[in-house]
Amino acid sequence: MATDYFFSGDASQLSLEKLRSLTNIEEIQDCLRILDLEENQVDVDLDILLERRGQLEAELDKLEALRPQLGALSLQATNLMSIINGTSNVAERISAQVRQLDLEQSRVQETIEEVENVQELKLCINRMHSAMQIRDYEAAASYVHRASALDPRILNGEFAENAVPTSEYPDVPTKMLSDAKTSLFSVFSKEFEAAVQSRDENNISRFFRLFPLIAIKPNFYADALTKLFENIAVIIDQHHPVVETHYGAGKMIRVLERLQEECDKQSRIILNTFGDEKQLMRKVADIRSYNNTPRRVIVPPHRTGGQSREITPGQSRDIENMPDTREIDALLTELAMISQRAHLYFRFMESRVKSEAEAMKINEVDVSLEKSTDDYNPNNFLNNSGLMKQIKHLISEYFFIEEYFLRRALEQAIEIDKVEEGNSTSSCVDDVFYILKRSAFRAVSTSNVDCIVTMVNVVNQCLETEFIKVHQKRLVSAFTSNEAKDAKLSYMILLNNLDVSCDYIQRLASELQQDTIRTLAPLPEDHENCRKAQKSLSSLSESSTNKFKQILQSGLEQLFKQLVKPRIRPILQEAYKDIKYVLNEDEYHDQESNDNFAKRFVNGFDSLLHIYKLGALRFDKDLRAKVQLLEIHDYWGSSTKSGNPITWRLTITEARKVLGLRIEFKAGDVANIKL
Structure with a gap:
């Protein structure tokens, strides 16, 4: 009977040694x-x-006939190369001179x-x-504003320090x-105080408009409003005993009403000037226009060094x-x-109006004159102001x-997102939750x-639209947009981001609750x-x-x-190879003695987790040490009361039995281990 290679028809397998070994006539x-x-x-x-x-x-x-032509072409190419090199050198010299001229021109x-600018x-x-x-204060403030608007490099430059002084x-x-x-600022403050005392609305408005030009305080309007409230509170505290003594309880409410009317006038001047100076309406209109602009944002998979975001040309102009x-x-x-500051003022006025209204009811004082008694209810009194x-x-x-600020700041944080080595x-x-913390604490303040x-609702919406959805899209596309190694790293970083965000949002909510208690709870x-x-x-x-x-x-x-x-999956497939569960008695005893499945699975799983083996042993040992210490303290205290302490250490034989x-x-590993 011929072997397999005879029937294959492949003569390359017929070596001389095989031919010499043939003895059967059919094979030959x-x-x-x-x-x-x-x-x-x-x-x-x-053939x-x-x-x-x-x-x-x-x-x-x-090809041989083309040899002379190729030689001529080679010579022509060499000549052309020399011409090009010469032209290139000339062009380089000319462009260098042009660049030098451009540099000199830019410097000039x-x-x-x-x-x-110095002039x-x-x-x-x-x-x-x-x-x-x-004493032309408008012109002086205007020139101060113009000079302060110049580049600080000009203001602090050596040329200006030499040329400007006279x-x-x-x-x-x-200086x-x-x-x-x-x-x-000193002059404006004095003039403003005088205008307030004389109730000169023109001068009040005039000097309010001059303060921002000298930029002496970033929160000038809030401070001015605070000073107005403080002055009203001082007037009420000083005159309340006098009014109550000479006119009776409950009569102070008409004074409060008149003071509130004056407060409305003065605060309107302050707040209107604030809106004009800060261009509040223009900013609101710009933001509304920006929000109405259709835009398309593409969030690519996360990668180190940040990411790109695609926006429409119209939105790009709006952002600028x-x-x-x-x-x-x-x-x-x-x-x-x-x-x-307004909230504190309202609470102060509410308490005073409430006490005066109660005094009116108790003493049946009629101070209505022009208004009904209901108009002096604390809620109506302030809500109608x-x-x-x-x-x-x-x-x-x-x-x-x-x-808008929150969404735009979160967009910028996502745009510049990157992973530093080792993080x-x-x-x-960190950027997103710093922004959220700043906005949320500002709302509490x-x-x-x-508000x-x-x-809180705005923060929830921004987190979902600007942060959570971005991470969802990155998680979906992580394994399709990157190489395997980068994909695993990016994916695990995204999971870490979500895990850390859980802790951050809980910490943020806790800190906000504490700040809310400090801000609101002191007032009953x-x-x-x-x-x-x-x-x-x-x-x-x-x-x-x-x-x-969930994500x-x-x-x-x-x-x-x-x-x-x-x-x-391959480990299980290998472990279950030739394993049967429909067995007779002999097959059962054979599998019981060999235990092939357990051995194969342990070997395969060990190969998968071998890099964690030593760390797991170290963790197991540390955990056992902690448990042992806590058990000893629980039952015996820090030390045993008897003279002979209890021995908790296992013998070598007992340790090997436990490991087995x-x-x-x-x-074999257990037997060879050194204890």
Whole structure:
């Protein structure tokens, strides 16, 4: 009977040693047949090659005929290269001279601009001094504002320090501007106080408009409003005993009414000037236009070094025209401060009106004259005031601007997101929660419970749209957009981001609750508002944490499916190879003695987890040490009372028996272990 290679028909397998070993006539005949077939095939191949010989020789002759032409082309190419090199050198020299001329021209232009700026600075300072001498405060403040708007590099430059001072004013420009601001602020303050005392609305409005030009205080309007409230409170405290003594209990309410009317007038001047100076309406219009612009955002998978975001050209122009987020941040801070000061004032007035209204009812005092008694109810008294209406309007604008600030700042944090080497999370987590913390604490500082509740809803929405959805999209596309190694790293960083975000949002909610208690709880009237705010903040922690945990759990399951499950499946397939569960008695005893499944699975699983083996042993040992210490303290205290302490250490034989009970340790390894 012939072997398999005889029947295969492959003569390459017939070695000389195999042929010499043949003894069977059938095998010899088969080999001869195979060799005959191979010989015929070789003859056919040789005939084909010989037939193509003429064609190949003709092709070679054509190539040989092209040799002279190629030599000429090579010579021409060499000449052309030398010409090009010469031209290139000339062009390089010319372009270098042009670049040098451009550099000199740019430097000359910069010098001209600096000279013009220094001339502008000198002109402003000279005219500022002249205006101050003739008490033209509007012109003086305008020149201070123009000079302060110049580049700080010009103001502090050596050229300006040498060119601007004169024999009459020898100080450096920055010193002269600082002195002028201090002097003007002192004058404006005195004139403003005089205008308030004389109730000169024109001068009050005039000097209110001049204070921002000298930029002496960033929160000037909030401070001015505070001073107004403080003056009213002082008047009430000083005159209440006099009115009650001479006119009787309950008569002070008419004084409160008149003071509130005056407060409405003065606060309207302050707040209107604030809105004009800060261009509040223009900013709101710009934000509304930006929000109405259709935009398309593409969030690519996360990768180190940040990510790109695609926006429409129309939105790009809108972003360039939008106010800077730092400017918006300062505006929101002052709005929050105004709301806080107004809230304290309202609480003060509410308590005074309430006490006077109760005195009216007790003593049956008729002070209505022009109004019904219901109009002196504390709620109606303040809710109908002009100040309350203006504050409500400002708070509504505050919501609108704060939401834009929060969304825009979160977008910027996502845009510049990157992973620093050695970090387990990306930069956007810290950036996002810093922004959220700043906005949320600012809302709490307003002392307005409706503002706090609304801000919690805004934070929830922004987290979901600007942060959670971005991470969801990155998790979905992580394994499809990156290489395997980068995909695993990016995916685990995203999971870490979500895990850390759970802790951050809980910590943020806890800190906000504590700050809310500090802000609202001291006032008895605000206890109910404080409970309402606390409930809203609890919902922030619960809802956001649940969303983070859901996505995190889904991501972990996806990670298991992508990375762990494909590696466990082959281990199980190998372990279950030739394993049967329909057995007779002999097969059962055979499998019981060999235990192939357990051995194969342990070996395969060990190979999968071998990199964690030593760490797991170390963790197991440390955990056992902690448990042992706690058990000893629980039952015996820090030391035993008897003279002979109990021995807790196992003998070597006992230790080997314990290790032998664990299926992941081989018997040979346990026997050879050094204890």
